[in-house]
Amino acid sequence: METFGLERAGIINPSAVYHNLSPACLTEAALRRGEGVLSDTGALVVRTGKFTGRAPKDKFIVDTPGVHDLIAWGSVNRPITKDKFRALKDKMTAYLQNREVFIFDGFAGADKKCRKKFRVITELASENLFIRNLLIRPSQEELLQYGEPDFTIIVTPGFKCNPTADGVHSEAAILVDYETRFILIAGTQYAGEIKKSVFSVMNFLLPREGVLPMHCSANMDPITKETAIFFGLSGTGKTTLSADPDRKLIGDDEHGWSDRGIFNFEGGCYAKCIDLDPDKEPDIYQAIRSGTLVENVILDPDTRKPNYFDHKITENTRAGYPIEYIPNAAIPGIGGVPTVVIFLTADSFGVLPPISRLSKEAAMYHFVTGFTSKVAGTEQGITEPVPTFSTLFGEPFMPLDPDIYARMLGERIEHHNTSVYLVNTGWTGGPYGIGSRMELKYTRAMITAALNGTLKKADFVHDNRFNVDIPQSCPGVPPQILNPRDTWSSPDAYDTMAKKVAKMFFDNFHEKYPHMPADIINAGPQP
Known part of the structure; x- marks a missing residue:
């Protein structure tokens, strides 16, 4: 039986090994194994059990001398010892003995000069199908010349950790060892953990190559090739808003910005x-x-x-x-230098404008701040919107010091004279529970105006509290929606809430980033 080099990952005596199977074969294997059922459209539908979202408290980075001074340790990037990692890896590889094992060898990075090779070894056929969809699929020729992967990911949702013995938080664990270039994912079937582990690795490797990794979606005009990127956490609309039928979709979640332009890390959505x-x-x-x-x-x-x-x-x-399932996808996922950057936020307080223009300094402020609301389901325990400040609109996936990523973005905005807008896809007319979610058709109209340059022609009014410029007109959008204070039944209630939110911004920034330059600090909301 061909094992395709599984022994190098410590996996021996599997009952069967399947390598880079087609979607049809993986779907058949998943059905045979009872992992899911088919929908009426032929999609494979699975249930992920206890974990239906990411488990950030279960993620750890192996603390070794070679990476210790590079990692921004804290509540997000938490250390685990090499001995604990090695012991858990031994248990997981032993667990895979006498089991079917599925391997996918693929790429992250549409730009071949920045591309990394990932080998993903899974217990489940369905999760192998997932990562086959999400990574860039090699051609037959590329597969023959694949060689050794840059990183190997082992995924065993059926293996449950013992928190006391394994030194982890729960039955699930996501462990990254940047030194040996192995990732372990145990105890959770939520496929997003695989995807975001790949992203975290790219965020660690690429800055040292002069490439800015970004948690963003991207699209471009099919004729002019004008490119735009959309930053935002899960639930803010990155995937939905970048899937614009009038523009080519470069990617919906993870990109790099090199001197040549931007490129998608992934091959799927x-x-x-x-x-x-x-x-x-x-x-x-x-x-x-x-x-x-x-x-x-x-x-x-x-x-x-x-x-x-x-x-x-x-x-x-x-x-x-x-x-490729998106009709207007840009393949390969490569675009030019972005002319427009959009920060998406889901403001559950309902006080931020639905769209506002940012100065370069304000853009840096909001990129570092990353204000949004975690929406229900994206993480374990989140059942209603929870206001949060997620550095770089992707703090859980950024292992390095935030200043590294922020400085790289600021340099690019300034060098290319890129326009930046803050778009609130959250609540209007009041906070969560009173107001309503901003209608998608209006958000689309505002973004279209920002991308085609129409919005630049509008009259803008500066909001002193939030330090943003608010357009007073936009094609396809009722004027009263553009000024959030006008959407509240009580202007006094709006003022009270707006002051509270501005103070949240102010306090968060001074606590987390006290050494930022004064021009960036002063460009943010003022209490």
């Missing part, structure tokens, strides 16, 4: 499915078909038709599909 409407998001809706992996969506037991509006299992229902 991982879209939220909750309340998915074919009229509002036709591209994503049509992408959920044969070859797609769907997580935690409820199916009709007789017709196998998905009910995307059923929140019974989780708000964080997901679909992972190849980017």
